[in-house]
Amino acid sequence: MPGAPGSRDRLRGTLDLLVLKTLTGGPRHGYSIARWLAQESDDTVRVEEGSLYPALYRLEERGLVSSEWRTSDGGRAAKLYALTALGRKHLRAETDEWLTFAKAVTRILQPQS
Amino acid sequence: MSASEPPRDGQRLVRPPLDREIDRELAFHIEMRARELAAYGKSADEAERVAAAELGDLAAVADECRTINRRRERQMNRVHALSELIHGARFALRLLRRHPGFTALAAITIALGIGAATSIFSVVDGVLLRPLPFANPDRLVAVWIAQPSLAKDPVIERLAERTVLGAEELAALRDRTTAYSGYGYWIQSGSMLTTNGSAEPVTTVSASASLLDVLGEHTVLGRGLRLEENVLDGPHVALVGWETWTSRFAGDSGIIGRRVDLDETPYTIVGVLPRGLRLDRATPPAAFWTPVMQSKYEQPQYHNRSYHVVARLRAGITPAAAELQTARAFRAADGDTTLSARVLDWQYDQTHEARGPLYLLLGASALLLLIGCVNVAMLLLGESASREREVAARIALGASRGRIVRQLLVESTTIALLGATLGAVLAWTLTRTLTSLASTRIAGIESLGVDVRALGFAILCATVAGVLFGLTPALTLTRASEGALMRVGVGHSARHGRRLQRWLVATEVALSFALLVGGVLFARSLDKLTAVDPGFRPQHVVAIKMVAPHSFYRDDPRMLAFYEEGVRRLSALAGVNGAAAGQNPPFGGGWSSSPVTVEGRTYEHGGPSTDQHSVLPGYFSVLGVPIREGRAFDATDATGSELVAIVSDAAARRDFPNESAVGRRVFWQGQYRRVVGVVGDVRAAKLTRTTGPAIYVPMRQYVSGPTTFIVRSSLDLAALTPALRSTLDGIDPAVSVSSIEPMPALISRSYSDERYRTIIVGAFALFAAMLASVGLYGVTLRAATRRTREIGIRVALGATPGRATQLVMSDTLRGVAAGLVGGLAVSLVGARALEAYLYGVAPTDPLTFGAVLALLATVAIIASGIPARRASRANPALVLKGD
Numbered sequence: 001m002p003g004a005p006g007s008r009d010r011l012r013g014t015l016d017l018l019v020l021k022t023l024t025g026g027p028r029h030g031y032s033i034a035r036w037l038a039q040e041s042d043d044t045v046r047v048e049e050g051s052l053y054p055a056l057y058r059l060e061e062r063g064l065v066s067s068e069w070r071t072s073d074g075g076r077a078a079k080l081y082a083l084t085a086l087g088r089k090h091l092r093a094e095t096d097e098w099l100t101f102a103k104a105v106t107r108i109l110q111p112q113s
Numbered sequence: 114m115s116a117s118e119p120p121r122d123g124q125r126l127v128r129p130p131l132d133r134e135i136d137r138e139l140a141f142h143i144e145m146r147a148r149e150l151a152a153y154g155k156s157a158d159e160a161e162r163v164a165a166a167e168l169g170d171l172a173a174v175a176d177e178c179r180t181i182n183r184r185r186e187r188q189m190n191r192v193h194a195l196s197e198l199i200h201g202a203r204f205a206l207r208l209l210r211r212h213p214g215f216t217a218l219a220a221i222t223i224a225l226g227i228g229a230a231t232s233i234f235s236v237v238d239g240v241l242l243r244p245l246p247f248a249n250p251d252r253l254v255a256v257w258i259a260q261p262s263l264a265k266d267p268v269i270e271r272l273a274e275r276t277v278l279g280a281e282e283l284a285a286l287r288d289r290t291t292a293y294s295g296y297g298y299w300i301q302s303g304s305m306l307t308t309n310g311s312a313e314p315v316t317t318v319s320a321s322a323s324l325l326d327v328l329g330e331h332t333v334l335g336r337g338l339r340l341e342e343n344v345l346d347g348p349h350v351a352l353v354g355w356e357t358w359t360s361r362f363a364g365d366s367g368i369i370g371r372r373v374d375l376d377e378t379p380y381t382i383v384g385v386l387p388r389g390l391r392l393d394r395a396t397p398p399a400a401f402w403t404p405v406m407q408s409k410y411e412q413p414q415y416h417n418r419s420y421h422v423v424a425r426l427r428a429g430i431t432p433a434a435a436e437l438q439t440a441r442a443f444r445a446a447d448g449d450t451t452l453s454a455r456v457l458d459w460q461y462d463q464t465h466e467a468r469g470p471l472y473l474l475l476g477a478s479a480l481l482l483l484i485g486c487v488n489v490a491m492l493l494l495g496e497s498a499s500r501e502r503e504v505a506a507r508i509a510l511g512a513s514r515g516r517i518v519r520q521l522l523v524e525s526t527t528i529a530l531l532g533a534t535l536g537a538v539l540a541w542t543l544t545r546t547l548t549s550l551a552s553t554r555i556a557g558i559e560s561l562g563v564d565v566r567a568l569g570f571a572i573l574c575a576t577v578a579g580v581l582f583g584l585t586p587a588l589t590l591t592r593a594s595e596g597a598l599m600r601v602g603v604g605h606s607a608r609h610g611r612r613l614q615r616w617l618v619a620t621e622v623a624l625s626f627a628l629l630v631g632g633v634l635f636a637r638s639l640d641k642l643t644a645v646d647p648g649f650r651p652q653h654v655v656a657i658k659m660v661a662p663h664s665f666y667r668d669d670p671r672m673l674a675f676y677e678e679g680v681r682r683l684s685a686l687a688g689v690n691g692a693a694a695g696q697n698p699p700f701g702g703g704w705s706s707s708p709v710t711v712e713g714r715t716y717e718h719g720g721p722s723t724d725q726h727s728v729l730p731g732y733f734s735v736l737g738v739p740i741r742e743g744r745a746f747d748a749t750d751a752t753g754s755e756l757v758a759i760v761s762d763a764a765a766r767r768d769f770p771n772e773s774a775v776g777r778r779v780f781w782q783g784q785y786r787r788v789v790g791v792v793g794d795v796r797a798a799k800l801t802r803t804t805g806p807a808i809y810v811p812m813r814q815y816v817s818g819p820t821t822f823i824v825r826s827s828l829d830l831a832a833l834t835p836a837l838r839s840t841l842d843g844i845d846p847a848v849s850v851s852s853i854e855p856m857p858a859l860i861s862r863s864y865s866d867e868r869y870r871t872i873i874v875g876a877f878a879l880f881a882a883m884l885a886s887v888g889l890y891g892v893t894l895r896a897a898t899r900r901t902r903e904i905g906i907r908v909a910l911g912a913t914p915g916r917a918t919q920l921v922m923s924d925t926l927r928g929v930a931a932g933l934v935g936g937l938a939v940s941l942v943g944a945r946a947l948e949a950y951l952y953g954v955a956p957t958d959p960l961t962f963g964a965v966l967a968l969l970a971t972v973a974i975i976a977s978g979i980p981a982r983r984a985s986r987a988n989p990a991l992v993l994k995g996d
Contacts, residue, residue, distance in 0.1 A: 005783055016430060030138055042238070049169065050168045050170060050173070050174045051167030051169075051174075053174055054174060057177075057178045057181040057185075058181055061188075062186065068125065069125070069129065070124060070221065078138075078141050079137070079141075
């Protein structure tokens with residue numbers, strides 16, 4: 001199927017973007033990121049939860065997020081992810097790009113009435 | 114914090130092990146989700162199952178995360194190692210800057226070793242290791258006739274292993290062998306190129322049409338030679354060499370179809386050869402290629418063996434198998450059961466003579482580098498005594514031993530790389546010198562330079578050297594320093610270090626011993642060689658070679674007239690004490706031989722071969738060859754008078770062992786000649802080799818090939834040259850002077866290889882002696898400094914300065930003594946490898962060994978005596994106040 005790798009990349013890029021976005025409010029653990037994504041999008045964006053963790057690890061590898069083990073939720077040990085400066089910059093740039101793209105696609109799809 | 118107290122929220126925790134991290138994370142996720150689901154009323158089991166299911170394939174997710182994590186870990190380790198390395202190098206440089214004297218000494222030492230090794234390596238690489246610049250060069254072989262039966266004949270023994278092929282053998286290659294996918298053959302010769310009436314000699318190759326194909330080469334312009342051109346009186350076409358095309362014809366693309374006059378014959382240029390095409394690494398690319406087999410003398414009935422052959426082996430055929438088949442083919446074709454064949458890798462064939470000597474030099478340079486390493490190790494070890502406390506402190510502060518060793522190795526490698534940089538510069542200069550020193554016999558040497566490969570070699574050397582000379586002190590230091598922090602005063606844990614120091618001293622002395630023995634043996638050998646009596650008096654003799662077209666050499670009366678007139682005019686020149694001419698005078702490079710038999714005797718194989726020389730009267734007196742018996746030639750030995758000959762001592766001994774040769778008749782070149790004299794043997798090609806039997810005949814009775822003028826004059830050659838040239842150039846317009854060279858220079862060129870070796874190994878040996886003395890000086894100085902206090906006390910207690918000096922020197926000298934003994938033993942065995950390269954001196958020459966022993970012992974005593982004496986003179990009061 002031609003064009004498939006590209007669309008797959010965009011999807012993965014989108015997940016990365018959303019994950020980064022969830023972290024703008026402060027450090028979160030993986031579960032809380034999954035929850036927040038589900039709530040914010042009214043469950044429209046059903047992130048395949050299994051792919052969330054590899055995405056987080058990859059983001060960390062790229063230096064966009066950093067991680068730390070801390071206690072949370074009443075003493076449970078959890079791995080918290082936070083945006084790095086690089087991640088913040090990346091998020092800004094990607095968001096702009098995404099919005100431009102979305103606007104263009106919307107303009108095309110919108111019925112001219 | 115006690116274990117019972119629950120951690121507060123947000124408290125930082127220790128990271129779980131890398132591979133367990135994701136499991137914990139997923140477990141946390143599932144637990145949280147299950148808790149949430151349970152709140153909606155699901156049972157605990159059910160909730161957990163759903164939570165896990167939502168995550169998908171848990172194992173796959175965990176695996177993917179682990180992979181990412183490990184990759185990240187490796188990356189971080191690399192970054193970490195690099196930063197440690199940079200940090201270490203920075204620290205090392207800071208340290209080295211603080212000890213500039215030490216640093217300079219160490220770097221120069223290493224630079225010498227690496228410079229020497231690199232420049233020799235670049236020669237070895239260029240000559241021996243780099244493949245020939247042809248397609249699949251490993252399939253190319255040289256094909257020769259081998260005639261083992263000739264090995265006993267002193268005149269033509271050189272033909273035993275490698276004789277060029279004749280038409281019969283070429284036919285045998287074509288019809289009776291299957292080992293080759295193709296072969297090409299050629300004759301290397303020279304021609305006179307005539308342009309606008311002036312003639313000049315150029316190199317030409319008479320090549321078979323197949324030669325370019327076999328090499329996998331193509332003309333860059335026009336076409337190659339064709340098979341139908343390789344016939345008697347075939348079309349006169351020529352290929353022009355790329356170099357000649359660009360220099361002489363300015364790279365003109367309209368060259369095809371142009372006419373050139375070679376040996377007074379017009380040739381049409383049909384193609385341009387590729388750039389740098391040479392059939393032998395030792396000779397520059399030929400100016401022209403012409404078709405082979407076009408002359409009368411190349412036809413099969415003349416039985417001339419004159420073709421060099423290169424063949425391409427079929428896939429899967431080894432040279433040995435091809436040799437077997439080829440030998441059978443030659444025997445069958447010639448009906449000569451004594452014939453054999455030699456099939457050799459083409460590159461090996463071109464370089465086999467240089468191989469042994471070059472590896473010898475590489476070995477010598479490796480020895481020098483090793484000495485340099487030992488030297489720096491000693492210096493570092495000395496230096497390390499003063500760093501004991503620093504290292505101890507770092508160990509106490511938690512640095513691991515591995516880390517400290519790494520740090521110290523980074524330091525030593527930094528020194529080595531510093532040395533390598535200097536060494537590379539040195540190598541660049543040295544290689545120039547080496548190549549200019551080398552005789553042209555080392556194939557391809559003139560095109561050499563230090564390049565990327567050689568630089569890579571230098572860096573490799575430096576790294577190995579750095580580790581090599583850094584490891585010993587590093588290990589000693591870290592071992593010695595464990596617990597040394599608490600000790601007061603200079604670390605006396607150095608007992609171990611001192612023993613090591615002695616070992617290093619011994620090693621350095623032993624290695625230097627070996628290198629010095631090599632150097633001295635070569636020098637003595639060269640000395641013996643130059644003292645060899647060549648059998649004539651070369652001083653004040655010059656040899657003048659001429660060039661002329663083939664037609665001149667085929668015209669006997671014209672040739673004779675030219676040389677007689679030449680001798681007459683030369684003799685009349687002011688300052689000339691005598692002139693003559695002869696074919697193949699000594700050290701001229703020429704050589705021809707023919708069988709001689711004694712009247713009334715029968716021979717199995719047509720008679721033993723004998724060097725032949727056709728000469729004009731005065732030849733012996735001008736060269737200074739003594740007449741042993743009978744007379745020399747004079748003007749009366751001409752056509753019409755009795756045919757005469759003069760034989761050499763060796764010929765007389767061979768043919769007339771118990772009687773006088775004078776008055777007897779010998780059969781030579783189809784005629785009987787009466788022997789009228791016996792002359793002394795002349796060494797003609799190499800001083801190392803006694804010459805085979807020779808026969809001389811008067812040129813007036815037998816005119817042969819190219820002949821050389823010889824002139825005896827006490828005048829300076831530079832003053833003489835213009836007169837000689839103008840005298841000879843005016844006699845026959847077709848003949849001109851090609852070279853004027855003094856005989857001593859020709860002789861000296863014959864042993865240029867030996868001289869080259871001696872200079873290089875001698876220089877290495879000298880370096881080694883210098884390094885050893887510097888090393889011993891440094892070691893003793895350290896020892897003296899370390900023991901200043903002790904010496905002060907001893908002197909204060911009444912020890913004489915002499916006794917104190919002995920004390921300081923004793924450590925070093927014990928090492929030296931061990932080294933001398935070791936060096937002696939190693940050299941006695943190792944020098945045997947040099948035997949093939951020595952002349953007139955045994956590899957175990959006692960004089961050499963004695964001299965080296967004495968030299969090194971003296972150097973050691975002086976080098977260690979100076980600092981020791983100074984230490985013993987120190988004022989005890991001053992010393993005791995210190996520290």
